[in-house]
Amino acid sequence: LATGEQASSALLTMALHELGQPAISLTGGQAGIITENKPGNARIQSVDPQHIKEELNGGNVVVIAGFQGITDNVTWADITTLGRGGSDTTAVALAAALSADKCEIYTDVDGVFTADPRLVPAARKLSSISYEEMLEMADLGASVMHSRAVELAEIHGVNITVAHSVREVPG
Structure with a gap:
């Protein structure tokens, strides 16, 4: 279910590269989005923006797949989706975490x-x-x-x- 957002962010990143703009595509988990373990209707629990900030400071445009995150499981992390409105919720959570x-x-x-x-x-x-x-x-x-x-x-x-x-x- 989360693959469409991942493919879209990768395609946008490739288009930015074609225009000469350094960019990187991140999944929700790579962007530090931690959710509760309720696949299909998870809520964001926290966002650790460290990786995003490192990429921005390195001159990259950071394209993040919305609508998804990962569980905070010590052994393994499962991809979770946020449900209806998940991409808007992701954008707001990232804006808050980055003090935009x-x-x-x-x-x-x-x-x-x-x-x-x-x-x-x-x-x-x-x-x-x-x-x-x-x-x-x-x-x-x-x-x-x-x-x-x-x-x-x-x-x-x-x-x-x-x-x-x-x-x-x-x-």
Whole structure:
């Protein structure tokens, strides 16, 4: 289940190499993401960003496979997947661990709206939203961000920007 993310991160790393940009691809485990042992619906317990920082300090762009981590087992570590919203949750957890100014989430909409703009043409884009409001929207079924990612952002004070992955419009 986690192989798609690993293949995608490896392909992006290869594309960066073709452009002359030093880069490295890491699995969730290689990036220091430790999860509880609940495959398919694991929660991130901790992130040790040491390897990521070493690669960044060495001049590499670090591409990390989201949606996955490893268990903290002394004998062996099993790969675990985070379930729905796992890639956003991974991004927020990494932003927190690296003390980033913000976490940018790129998706198929131009930002956070009052309703799904694909279903409600009159939906308005919000210039900002509180963690509490975003959690309420997620609980009511909004699919822009999973509640786990929002909860993690609130706990660690991570600012999130949601923007379109192709169109160059502010999120």
